[in-house]
Amino acid sequence: DAGITQSPRHKVTETGTPVTLRCHQTENHRYMYWYRQDPGHGLRLIHYSYGVKDTDKGEVSDGYSVSRSKTEDFLLTLESATSSQTSVYFCAISSTGGGNQPQHFGDGTRLSIL
Amino acid sequence: AQSVTQLDSQVPVFEEAPVELRCNYSSSVSVYLFWYVQYPNQGLQLLLKYLSGSTLVKGINGFEAEFNKSQTSFHLRKPSVHISDTAEYFCAVSETGFQKLVFGTGTRLLVSP
Numbered sequence: 001d002a003g004i005t006q007s008p009r010h011k012v013t014e015t016g017t018p019v020t021l022r023c024h025q026t027e028n029h030r031y032m033y034w035y036r037q038d039p040g041h042g043l044r045l046i047h048y049s050y051g052v053k054d055t056d057k058g059e060v061s062d063g064y065s066v067s068r069s070k071t072e073d074f075l076l077t078l079e080s081a082t083s084s085q086t087s088v089y090f091c092a093i094s095s096t097g098g099g100n101q102p103q104h105f106g107d108g109t110r111l112s113i114l
Numbered sequence: 115a116q117s118v119t120q121l122d123s124q125v126p127v128f129e130e131a132p133v134e135l136r137c138n139y140s141s142s143v144s145v146y147l148f149w150y151v152q153y154p155n156q157g158l159q160l161l162l163k164y165l166s167g168s169t170l171v172k173g174i175n176g177f178e179a180e181f182n183k184s185q186t187s188f189h190l191r192k193p194s195v196h197i198s199d200t201a202e203y204f205c206a207v208s209e210t211g212f213q214k215l216v217f218g219t220g221t222r223l224l225v226s227p
Contacts, residue, residue, distance in 0.1 A: 004157075014136060042204060042217035043158075058214070084119035090157055099146045100165045105157035107167075 020062035023091030120218035137205030
């Protein structure tokens with residue numbers, strides 16, 4: 001299995017608080033991704049990174065920011081959490097950005113915002 | 115922009131029966147196609163992928179899929195399912211060039227004895 005660790009695995013917090021999720025990889029892959037998974041929507045891309053300090057928006061980026069200061073770490077921040085951001089968040093990595101490279105996924109973070 | 119449609123949200127089947135999970139995609143360019151499986155409380159694992167060449171692709175755990183360009187489909191099949199195949203299955207597509215995976219909404223396979 002690809003070496004991807006997401007932390008925390010579970011978190012419950014209140015509306016309006018900041019939240020940061022961490023994805024750590026040991027594969028030295030250049031590309032990293034954050035998705036959210038919601039019933040009836042499958043997985044939707046929030047942000048992705050194609051190198052240190054290089055990031056871009058995905059399909060559902062509003063309300064989220066990311067940072068990548070090291071190859072191995074990709075952080076997802078909810079500046080002021082809302083109930084609509086209750087979801088399961090997955091990090092993924094790939095060695096290149098070519099469409100033929102499969103992505104490998106972490107085990108997810110279940111986030112509940114009350 | 116590409117999109118993926120998984121026509122069945124849930125497929126119940128008895129153990130040892132065959133199963134087909136349907137996936138259709140829409141894209142204006144050449145695509146790569148993937149099937150992922152998600153077991154409860156876990157991330158997604160790659161089952162198989164179609165990149166080019168033979169349209170029949172074999173994956174792990176006895177699954178296979180067939181790429182049909184004219185029907186823009188990539189249906190997943192298994193001739194005889196096991197209880198352990200109970201999971202959610204996602205079809206995904208990416209276009210040639212930069213890899214942005216677009217996922218379908220998933221199909222929950224429920225295998226009963």
